[in-house]
Amino acid sequence: MILHKKEETQKMAISELKRYKLRMQIIRLLYKRKLQSASELSKKINVSLPTVRSILEDLIAKKVAVALGSGNSQGGRKPIIYSLAADAFxxxxxxxxxxxxxxxxxxxxxxxxxxxxxxxxxxxxxxxxxxxxxxxxxxxxxxxxxxxxxxxxxxxxxxxxxxxxxxxxxxxxxxxxxxxxxxxxxxxxxxxxxxxxxxxGLGELIFGKARNTNNTLVINWNWGLGLGMVLNGDIYSGATGCAGELSHIRIMENGKLCECGKRGCLQTIAGAQHLLDMAREEIARGTISQLTSQFGERPQELTPVDIINCAKKGDELSISLLTTLSTNLAWGISILIQLYNPELIVLNGPLTQAGQFILIPVRQALNKYCLESTSESVRIEISDMGEHSxxxxxxxxxxxxxxxxxxxxx
Structure with a gap:
């Protein structure tokens, strides 16, 4: 008798675990695709329609899911459409x-x-x-x-x-x-x-310009150069989670000392700090520019945004500095194109506020650095998600x- 009760308890536990797994499967499907019918869910998880409806009723009772009314009918009664509740989590x-x-x-x-x-x-x-x-x-x-x-x-x-x-x-x-x-x-x-x-990269893949792409590189252009890689439709992390360290690809044998402790990293010639260093050198020389007029007495207050704003006002020095930085970045991007043959490269980060002042020189430099067969098929675009990706x-x-x-x- 005791053994029988133990077996019954085990069966109940297994049944509840199975039902829990089905609940989580349905939640994941509703999260991935916001609106679905019980019939669609039943086919996707290969479980009977009554079971799916029962689980959906449980989720509605727990205020995790909601029924949103009827959807389009393929003939017969219109199906009820379900979604996760916005305030479930x-x-x-x-x-x-x-x-x-x-x-x-x-x-x-x-x-x-x-x-x-x-x-x-x-x-x-x-x-x-x-x-x-x-x-x-x-x-x-x-x-x-x-x-x-x-x-x-x-x-x-x-x-x-x-x-x-x-x-x-x-x-x-x-x-x-x-x-x-x-x-x-x-x-x-x-x-x-x-x-x-x-x-x-994940934000761009789900919500931004990388949607519906399989092989896209997303570069965060700021003080460093972060790289998010979409390979075969998934975010690639590498064997130990360290993939995408574009900043620290060594470009110059005896270049500037990088924060990583090595010399000549791409970051030292294509990051925001290098833009500021070049601008301050020109200001110190007294180069005629809006930058010199505004920051000649306070060069340490200069920011990348100031340089971008001056470029947009037609300042030749600012435009030239952004062109140099963009050309340096393109050097690193050309390596990525040769290695990964992406369909799209998305640039985001604060420096992309410069728009065409960085996009045009990047494209021009890639024509110089890359094989035509690999560069002609890749699109270079600026993210439209701003700082939210x-x-x-x-x-x-x-x-x-x-x-x-x-x-x-x-």
Whole structure:
């Protein structure tokens, strides 16, 4: 009799586990494609229509899914269309840059439900946890959400990021590198990390110009040069999560010292710092320019945006500096084109605000550096997502993670 009860308990546990897995499959499908009928879901997961309807009823009761009315009929009664509830899950998305960070709260529909808030920080900031906690409290206050509504936190950051183990090997203090564990402990919420360039690539793949492409390179052009690679329709991370370090491809044998400790990296001749260095050298020489007029007495206050703005006003020096920087970048891009034969290269990041002042010289230089057979088929375009591609990518990454997390209660 006791053995019989034990077997019954095991069967019930197996049945519930199977049903739980089906619930998560349906949630993932509804997240991937927002509106679907029970019949469509039944075919995709190869489960009977009554079972799918029963699970959908469970999800509706738990306020995870909603019925949105009738869809188009192929003959007979119109099917009911289902979707995830927008407020079923909320996640915090954070993007850390070299000097600044920004954060926002997304709902299940990948919609921003809070303002995007910026703050000064870096991956080596000893006060990173405190600053993040402060920004989270601010966002929760502004949205009126209780902290228990935040299911997970996703953070993108520069560096050699091992997302599986939650480690950023670029963080200087060895004891601080397990950043996912640090923040999970601080917030009491599951926290996932990823490389910033890969998240920008994912954002472009799902929402931006890389949609419907299979082989696209997304370059974040800022102080460094992050590379997000879409290969065969998926984001490529490499064997240990370190793929895409475009910044540190060595271009010059005896070039400038890079922050990585080596000389001649692409970043030293194509990053935002090199643009500033070239401009300040010209200002020091007294070169006739709007830059010299405005920043001759305060060259350290000059920013890349100032140079871009002067170029747009017709300043010859600013245009020339952007052309030089773009030509240097094209040197690195030509290597990527020869290696990966992409269909599209998307440029994003602050320097792309220069528009045609960087796009035209990049294209011209590629004609010089690349074989015609490889360069003629690739499109070079500037992202139309602005600064949101990375945060959007983080949201997608986090939702994919939590919908595969066996500990989530649904």
């Amino acid at each position: 909320f996640i915090l998305a954070v993007e850390l840059g070299q000097y600044r960070g920004k954060a926002v709260i997304f709902n299940t529909m990948n919609e921003e439900v809070s303002p995007v808030r910026g703050f000064d920080t870096s991956i080596d900031d000893p006060l990173l946890e405190e600053k993040l906690e402060k920004i989270v409290d601010q966002l929760l206050t502004e949205t009126g959400l209780p902290d228990i509504k935040i299911t997970a936190v996703g953070i993108s950051m520069p560096g050699l990021v091992d997302s599986e183990n939650g480690i950023n090997r670029t963080i200087k203090r060895t004891e601080d590198r397990n950043i996912a564990a640090r923040l999970t402990k601080r917030f009491g919420i599951r926290t996932y990390i990823e490389n910033d360039a890969r998240m920008q 990375g945060l959007k990518g983080v949201a997608v990454m986090v939702f994919k993670k939590i919908f595969r997390d066996k500990s989530i209660e649904v």
